[in-house]
Amino acid sequence: MTNDSVAGISTPPLLFSGEFYTSVKFLTSLWLAIISFGMLSNTTNFLVFLKSGLKDNVTILLFCLSISDISFLVLITPTVATSLIFVHAPTWPWPFDRRIVSFLLYWPAFTFYDFSAYLSVCLGVMRCACVAMPLHFKLVFTKSRTMAAVVIIFCSTILLRIPVLTVHSVGMKMNPLTNQSYAYLKKDSSEVKVFINDVLNRTSMPWVSFIIMVTCVIILTYKLFDASKVRLSHTSCPEPATNNPSDDQKTEGQQRREKHINQSMSSKEAQVVRSVVLVCVIFILSQLPFLLYSTARLIYPEFDEDTHFRFLFGFCSNISVTCSYLNASVNIFVYYKFNSHVTLGKDYN
Numbered sequence: 001m002t003n004d005s006v007a008g009i010s011t012p013p014l015l016f017s018g019e020f021y022t023s024v025k026f027l028t029s030l031w032l033a034i035i036s037f038g039m040l041s042n043t044t045n046f047l048v049f050l051k052s053g054l055k056d057n058v059t060i061l062l063f064c065l066s067i068s069d070i071s072f073l074v075l076i077t078p079t080v081a082t083s084l085i086f087v088h089a090p091t092w093p094w095p096f097d098r099r100i101v102s103f104l105l106y107w108p109a110f111t112f113y114d115f116s117a118y119l120s121v122c123l124g125v126m127r128c129a130c131v132a133m134p135l136h137f138k139l140v141f142t143k144s145r146t147m148a149a150v151v152i153i154f155c156s157t158i159l160l161r162i163p164v165l166t167v168h169s170v171g172m173k174m175n176p177l178t179n180q181s182y183a184y185l186k187k188d189s190s191e192v193k194v195f196i197n198d199v200l201n202r203t204s205m206p207w208v209s210f211i212i213m214v215t216c217v218i219i220l221t222y223k224l225f226d227a228s229k230v231r232l233s234h235t236s237c238p239e240p241a242t243n244n245p246s247d248d249q250k251t252e253g254q255q256r257r258e259k260h261i262n263q264s265m266s267s268k269e270a271q272v273v274r275s276v277v278l279v280c281v282i283f284i285l286s287q288l289p290f291l292l293y294s295t296a297r298l299i300y301p302e303f304d305e306d307t308h309f310r311f312l313f314g315f316c317s318n319i320s321v322t323c324s325y326l327n328a329s330v331n332i333f334v335y336y337k338f339n340s341h342v343t344l345g346k347d348y349n
Helices: 017-052 057-088 098-103 106-132 143-165 191-236 252-263 267-299 310-327 331-337
Strands: 004-006 009-011 168-175 180-187
Touching: 017 057, 017 310, 017 331, 057 098, 057 106, 057 143, 057 267, 057 331, 098 180, 106 143, 106 191, 106 267, 143 191, 191 267, 267 310, 267 331
Parallel strands: none
Antiparallel strands: 004 009, 168 180
16 A cells, blocks of 8 residues: 655555455444344343343343343444445435434443443352352342342443433534525534543443453352362262261361362352353453453554544454444353253352
Protein backbone atom coordinates (compact mmCIF):
# COMPACT_ATOMS: atom_id res chain seq x y z
CA MET A 1 0.00 0.00 0.00
CA THR A 2 1.42 3.40 -0.97
CA ASN A 3 1.03 6.68 0.85
CA ASP A 4 -1.55 9.11 -0.46
CA SER A 5 -0.43 12.62 -1.25
CA VAL A 6 -2.66 15.67 -1.05
CA ALA A 7 -1.23 19.05 -2.10
CA GLY A 8 2.27 17.67 -1.71
CA ILE A 9 1.64 16.51 1.87
CA SER A 10 2.29 12.84 2.49
CA THR A 11 -0.31 11.02 4.60
CA PRO A 12 0.17 7.63 6.26
CA PRO A 13 -1.46 4.58 4.69
CA LEU A 14 -4.84 3.37 5.87
CA LEU A 15 -3.90 0.07 7.48
CA PHE A 16 -6.03 -3.07 7.13
CA SER A 17 -8.59 -1.49 4.79
CA GLY A 18 -8.93 -4.67 2.71
CA GLU A 19 -9.21 -6.91 5.76
CA PHE A 20 -11.78 -4.56 7.29
CA TYR A 21 -14.13 -4.55 4.29
CA THR A 22 -13.82 -8.32 3.88
CA SER A 23 -14.59 -8.91 7.54
CA VAL A 24 -17.58 -6.56 7.46
CA LYS A 25 -19.20 -8.33 4.50
CA PHE A 26 -18.76 -11.74 6.09
CA LEU A 27 -19.39 -10.89 9.73
CA THR A 28 -22.59 -8.85 9.33
CA SER A 29 -24.39 -11.93 8.01
CA LEU A 30 -22.75 -14.13 10.65
CA TRP A 31 -23.82 -11.73 13.41
CA LEU A 32 -27.47 -12.04 12.44
CA ALA A 33 -27.24 -15.84 12.51
CA ILE A 34 -25.49 -15.86 15.91
CA ILE A 35 -28.02 -13.43 17.41
CA SER A 36 -30.98 -15.43 16.08
CA PHE A 37 -29.55 -18.61 17.58
CA GLY A 38 -28.77 -16.77 20.82
CA MET A 39 -32.35 -15.55 21.20
CA LEU A 40 -33.67 -19.08 20.68
CA SER A 41 -31.12 -20.70 23.02
CA ASN A 42 -31.58 -18.17 25.82
CA THR A 43 -35.35 -18.45 25.58
CA THR A 44 -34.91 -22.21 25.98
CA ASN A 45 -32.60 -21.65 28.96
CA PHE A 46 -35.12 -19.28 30.53
CA LEU A 47 -37.99 -21.76 30.21
CA VAL A 48 -35.92 -24.73 31.45
CA PHE A 49 -34.66 -22.92 34.54
CA LEU A 50 -38.13 -21.54 35.26
CA LYS A 51 -39.66 -25.01 34.99
CA SER A 52 -36.98 -26.71 37.11
CA GLY A 53 -37.29 -24.09 39.84
CA LEU A 54 -34.91 -21.48 41.20
CA LYS A 55 -33.74 -23.58 44.14
CA ASP A 56 -30.16 -22.44 44.70
CA ASN A 57 -27.73 -19.62 44.01
CA VAL A 58 -26.25 -21.23 40.88
CA THR A 59 -29.66 -21.69 39.25
CA ILE A 60 -30.72 -18.14 40.14
CA LEU A 61 -27.57 -16.65 38.62
CA LEU A 62 -27.80 -18.75 35.45
CA PHE A 63 -31.49 -17.83 35.12
CA CYS A 64 -30.67 -14.11 35.43
CA LEU A 65 -27.75 -14.59 33.04
CA SER A 66 -30.14 -15.97 30.40
CA ILE A 67 -32.47 -12.97 30.83
CA SER A 68 -29.57 -10.53 30.58
CA ASP A 69 -28.11 -12.25 27.51
CA ILE A 70 -31.40 -12.24 25.61
CA SER A 71 -31.94 -8.56 26.56
CA PHE A 72 -28.52 -7.73 25.14
CA LEU A 73 -29.23 -9.63 21.91
CA VAL A 74 -32.66 -8.03 21.44
CA LEU A 75 -31.34 -4.50 22.00
CA ILE A 76 -28.31 -4.96 19.73
CA THR A 77 -30.39 -6.41 16.85
CA PRO A 78 -31.31 -2.97 15.34
CA THR A 79 -27.61 -2.05 15.23
CA VAL A 80 -26.68 -5.31 13.51
CA ALA A 81 -29.62 -5.11 11.09
CA THR A 82 -28.65 -1.56 10.12
CA SER A 83 -25.06 -2.66 9.49
CA LEU A 84 -26.28 -5.56 7.36
CA ILE A 85 -28.44 -3.27 5.20
CA PHE A 86 -25.73 -0.62 4.93
CA VAL A 87 -23.10 -3.15 3.79
CA HIS A 88 -25.19 -5.21 1.39
CA ALA A 89 -27.64 -2.51 0.20
CA PRO A 90 -25.78 0.82 0.53
CA THR A 91 -28.28 2.68 -1.68
CA TRP A 92 -31.26 1.73 0.48
CA PRO A 93 -33.47 4.87 0.85
CA TRP A 94 -33.81 5.54 4.57
CA PRO A 95 -36.93 7.62 5.39
CA PHE A 96 -35.20 8.90 8.56
CA ASP A 97 -31.74 9.22 10.03
CA ARG A 98 -30.48 5.62 10.02
CA ARG A 99 -28.18 6.41 12.93
CA ILE A 100 -31.26 6.39 15.19
CA VAL A 101 -31.67 2.66 14.56
CA SER A 102 -27.94 2.00 14.52
CA PHE A 103 -26.79 3.83 17.67
CA LEU A 104 -29.73 4.73 19.93
CA LEU A 105 -29.91 1.31 21.62
CA TYR A 106 -26.20 0.48 21.32
CA TRP A 107 -25.17 1.57 24.83
CA PRO A 108 -28.28 0.16 26.57
CA ALA A 109 -27.48 -3.15 24.85
CA PHE A 110 -23.92 -3.23 26.12
CA THR A 111 -25.13 -2.25 29.58
CA PHE A 112 -26.88 -5.62 29.65
CA TYR A 113 -23.73 -7.24 28.27
CA ASP A 114 -21.80 -5.78 31.21
CA PHE A 115 -24.53 -7.05 33.54
CA SER A 116 -24.04 -10.55 32.12
CA ALA A 117 -20.29 -10.23 32.64
CA TYR A 118 -20.69 -9.23 36.29
CA LEU A 119 -23.21 -12.05 36.85
CA SER A 120 -20.65 -14.49 35.45
CA VAL A 121 -18.03 -13.09 37.83
CA CYS A 122 -20.46 -13.41 40.74
CA LEU A 123 -21.21 -17.00 39.73
CA GLY A 124 -17.52 -17.85 39.57
CA VAL A 125 -16.73 -16.21 42.92
CA MET A 126 -19.65 -17.86 44.74
CA ARG A 127 -18.91 -21.32 43.44
CA CYS A 128 -15.19 -20.86 44.03
CA ALA A 129 -15.78 -19.83 47.65
CA CYS A 130 -18.20 -22.71 48.29
CA VAL A 131 -15.77 -25.25 46.84
CA ALA A 132 -12.57 -23.84 48.35
CA MET A 133 -14.02 -23.30 51.84
CA PRO A 134 -17.36 -25.15 51.96
CA LEU A 135 -17.80 -25.00 55.74
CA HIS A 136 -17.48 -21.21 55.73
CA PHE A 137 -19.52 -20.24 52.66
CA LYS A 138 -22.17 -22.88 51.88
CA LEU A 139 -24.59 -21.23 54.31
CA VAL A 140 -23.56 -17.68 53.43
CA PHE A 141 -24.75 -17.56 49.80
CA THR A 142 -28.44 -18.16 50.40
CA LYS A 143 -31.19 -17.74 47.83
CA SER A 144 -32.34 -14.38 49.22
CA ARG A 145 -28.79 -13.01 49.43
CA THR A 146 -28.10 -14.11 45.87
CA MET A 147 -31.21 -12.30 44.61
CA ALA A 148 -30.17 -9.19 46.55
CA ALA A 149 -26.71 -9.42 44.97
CA VAL A 150 -28.28 -9.58 41.50
CA VAL A 151 -30.26 -6.37 42.15
CA ILE A 152 -27.16 -4.59 43.48
CA ILE A 153 -25.09 -5.71 40.47
CA PHE A 154 -27.77 -4.48 38.05
CA CYS A 155 -28.03 -1.05 39.69
CA SER A 156 -24.24 -0.73 39.81
CA THR A 157 -23.98 -1.63 36.12
CA ILE A 158 -26.41 1.14 35.17
CA LEU A 159 -24.54 3.67 37.31
CA LEU A 160 -21.24 2.74 35.66
CA ARG A 161 -22.75 3.21 32.18
CA ILE A 162 -24.55 6.51 32.87
CA PRO A 163 -21.81 8.58 31.14
CA VAL A 164 -22.64 7.00 27.76
CA LEU A 165 -26.32 6.13 28.35
CA THR A 166 -27.02 9.86 28.06
CA VAL A 167 -24.90 10.43 24.95
CA HIS A 168 -27.56 9.67 22.31
CA SER A 169 -31.07 11.07 22.00
CA VAL A 170 -33.63 11.76 19.27
CA GLY A 171 -34.15 15.33 18.07
CA MET A 172 -36.18 17.06 15.35
CA LYS A 173 -34.89 19.19 12.47
CA MET A 174 -36.52 21.13 9.68
CA ASN A 175 -35.66 20.10 6.14
CA PRO A 176 -35.35 23.37 4.16
CA LEU A 177 -35.99 21.58 0.85
CA THR A 178 -39.31 19.99 1.85
CA ASN A 179 -40.18 22.38 4.68
CA GLN A 180 -40.93 19.34 6.84
CA SER A 181 -39.45 18.26 10.15
CA TYR A 182 -37.63 14.96 10.48
CA ALA A 183 -36.10 12.92 13.29
CA TYR A 184 -32.35 12.71 13.68
CA LEU A 185 -29.87 11.37 16.21
CA LYS A 186 -28.51 13.94 18.63
CA LYS A 187 -25.10 13.12 20.05
CA ASP A 188 -23.44 14.66 23.06
CA SER A 189 -19.82 14.97 21.95
CA SER A 190 -18.49 15.38 25.49
CA GLU A 191 -14.97 13.97 25.52
CA VAL A 192 -15.09 13.72 29.32
CA LYS A 193 -17.97 11.24 29.22
CA VAL A 194 -16.23 9.13 26.60
CA PHE A 195 -12.98 9.16 28.58
CA ILE A 196 -14.74 8.14 31.81
CA ASN A 197 -16.47 5.30 29.97
CA ASP A 198 -13.18 4.19 28.39
CA VAL A 199 -11.38 4.11 31.73
CA LEU A 200 -14.17 2.49 33.75
CA ASN A 201 -16.12 0.22 31.41
CA ARG A 202 -13.62 -0.50 28.67
CA THR A 203 -10.44 -0.97 30.71
CA SER A 204 -10.57 -1.01 34.53
CA MET A 205 -13.69 -3.06 35.26
CA PRO A 206 -13.16 -5.58 32.42
CA TRP A 207 -9.57 -6.23 33.55
CA VAL A 208 -10.65 -6.65 37.19
CA SER A 209 -13.40 -9.06 36.10
CA PHE A 210 -10.99 -10.92 33.83
CA ILE A 211 -8.39 -11.41 36.58
CA ILE A 212 -11.04 -12.56 39.07
CA MET A 213 -12.44 -15.07 36.58
CA VAL A 214 -9.02 -16.48 35.71
CA THR A 215 -8.30 -16.91 39.43
CA CYS A 216 -11.65 -18.66 39.99
CA VAL A 217 -11.07 -21.02 37.08
CA ILE A 218 -7.62 -21.96 38.40
CA ILE A 219 -8.97 -22.66 41.91
CA LEU A 220 -12.04 -24.58 40.70
CA THR A 221 -9.98 -26.66 38.27
CA TYR A 222 -7.53 -27.54 41.04
CA LYS A 223 -10.40 -28.53 43.36
CA LEU A 224 -11.96 -30.69 40.64
CA PHE A 225 -8.64 -32.44 40.08
CA ASP A 226 -8.17 -32.91 43.83
CA ALA A 227 -11.69 -34.30 44.27
CA SER A 228 -11.20 -36.77 41.42
CA LYS A 229 -7.98 -38.02 43.06
CA VAL A 230 -9.79 -38.51 46.38
CA ARG A 231 -12.62 -40.48 44.78
CA LEU A 232 -10.14 -42.56 42.79
CA SER A 233 -8.06 -43.42 45.86
CA HIS A 234 -11.20 -44.25 47.83
CA THR A 235 -12.49 -46.66 45.19
CA SER A 236 -9.12 -48.26 44.46
CA CYS A 237 -8.27 -48.82 48.16
CA PRO A 238 -11.56 -49.61 49.94
CA GLU A 239 -11.66 -50.40 53.64
CA PRO A 240 -12.08 -54.14 54.49
CA ALA A 241 -15.69 -55.08 55.15
CA THR A 242 -14.89 -56.53 58.57
CA ASN A 243 -12.77 -53.62 59.64
CA ASN A 244 -15.14 -51.03 61.09
CA PRO A 245 -13.37 -49.47 64.07
CA SER A 246 -14.95 -46.79 66.21
CA ASP A 247 -13.79 -43.17 65.99
CA ASP A 248 -11.65 -43.67 69.10
CA GLN A 249 -9.91 -46.68 67.57
CA LYS A 250 -9.11 -45.03 64.24
CA THR A 251 -5.64 -43.72 63.64
CA GLU A 252 -5.07 -40.03 63.01
CA GLY A 253 -4.28 -40.80 59.36
CA GLN A 254 -7.56 -42.68 58.89
CA GLN A 255 -9.53 -39.84 60.46
CA ARG A 256 -7.86 -37.25 58.21
CA ARG A 257 -8.54 -39.42 55.15
CA GLU A 258 -12.22 -39.86 55.99
CA LYS A 259 -12.59 -36.14 56.69
CA HIS A 260 -11.03 -35.36 53.29
CA ILE A 261 -13.38 -37.80 51.57
CA ASN A 262 -16.45 -36.40 53.34
CA GLN A 263 -15.52 -32.82 52.40
CA SER A 264 -14.73 -33.66 48.78
CA MET A 265 -17.27 -32.96 46.06
CA SER A 266 -19.92 -35.47 45.11
CA SER A 267 -20.17 -36.43 41.45
CA LYS A 268 -23.27 -34.26 40.99
CA GLU A 269 -21.67 -31.27 42.65
CA ALA A 270 -18.59 -31.81 40.48
CA GLN A 271 -20.87 -31.55 37.44
CA VAL A 272 -22.14 -28.20 38.68
CA VAL A 273 -18.58 -26.97 39.20
CA ARG A 274 -17.55 -28.13 35.72
CA SER A 275 -20.46 -26.23 34.18
CA VAL A 276 -19.51 -23.08 36.11
CA VAL A 277 -15.87 -23.47 35.02
CA LEU A 278 -16.92 -23.74 31.39
CA VAL A 279 -19.16 -20.66 31.66
CA CYS A 280 -16.20 -18.79 33.15
CA VAL A 281 -13.84 -20.01 30.40
CA ILE A 282 -16.29 -18.85 27.71
CA PHE A 283 -16.37 -15.45 29.40
CA ILE A 284 -12.56 -15.28 29.57
CA LEU A 285 -12.06 -16.18 25.91
CA SER A 286 -14.76 -13.79 24.70
CA GLN A 287 -13.41 -10.88 26.76
CA LEU A 288 -9.78 -11.25 25.70
CA PRO A 289 -10.02 -9.58 22.22
CA PHE A 290 -11.97 -6.65 23.68
CA LEU A 291 -9.50 -6.18 26.53
CA LEU A 292 -6.52 -6.15 24.20
CA TYR A 293 -7.81 -3.60 21.70
CA SER A 294 -9.51 -1.33 24.26
CA THR A 295 -6.34 -1.21 26.37
CA ALA A 296 -4.29 -0.47 23.26
CA ARG A 297 -6.70 2.36 22.44
CA LEU A 298 -6.28 3.87 25.90
CA ILE A 299 -2.47 3.59 25.85
CA TYR A 300 -2.10 4.74 22.24
CA PRO A 301 -4.84 7.30 21.40
CA GLU A 302 -3.95 7.17 17.69
CA PHE A 303 -5.48 3.69 17.63
CA ASP A 304 -9.04 4.93 17.08
CA GLU A 305 -11.79 5.21 14.48
CA ASP A 306 -10.83 8.74 13.37
CA THR A 307 -7.16 8.15 12.50
CA HIS A 308 -5.19 6.30 9.82
CA PHE A 309 -5.57 3.23 12.07
CA ARG A 310 -9.35 3.34 11.71
CA PHE A 311 -9.58 0.20 9.55
CA LEU A 312 -7.33 -1.77 11.88
CA PHE A 313 -9.37 -0.46 14.81
CA GLY A 314 -12.61 -1.40 13.03
CA PHE A 315 -11.27 -4.88 12.21
CA CYS A 316 -10.35 -5.49 15.86
CA SER A 317 -13.71 -4.10 16.97
CA ASN A 318 -15.55 -6.48 14.62
CA ILE A 319 -13.69 -9.47 16.06
CA SER A 320 -14.48 -8.26 19.57
CA VAL A 321 -18.23 -7.84 19.03
CA THR A 322 -18.39 -11.24 17.32
CA CYS A 323 -16.99 -12.76 20.51
CA SER A 324 -19.57 -10.77 22.50
CA TYR A 325 -22.46 -12.20 20.48
CA LEU A 326 -21.03 -15.72 20.83
CA ASN A 327 -20.60 -15.27 24.57
CA ALA A 328 -24.29 -14.38 24.91
CA SER A 329 -25.44 -17.30 22.76
CA VAL A 330 -23.48 -20.50 23.45
CA ASN A 331 -24.15 -21.17 27.15
CA ILE A 332 -26.92 -23.59 26.19
CA PHE A 333 -24.23 -26.08 25.15
CA VAL A 334 -22.79 -25.91 28.67
CA TYR A 335 -26.17 -26.60 30.26
CA TYR A 336 -26.89 -29.43 27.84
CA LYS A 337 -23.44 -30.98 28.26
CA PHE A 338 -23.64 -31.12 32.04
CA ASN A 339 -27.39 -31.64 32.33
CA SER A 340 -27.58 -28.49 34.43
CA HIS A 341 -31.36 -28.28 34.60
CA VAL A 342 -31.36 -31.60 36.46
CA THR A 343 -28.30 -31.29 38.70
CA LEU A 344 -28.40 -27.62 39.68
CA GLY A 345 -31.66 -27.79 41.58
CA LYS A 346 -30.06 -29.44 44.61
CA ASP A 347 -28.76 -28.33 47.98
CA TYR A 348 -25.53 -26.71 46.77
CA ASN A 349 -26.00 -23.32 48.41
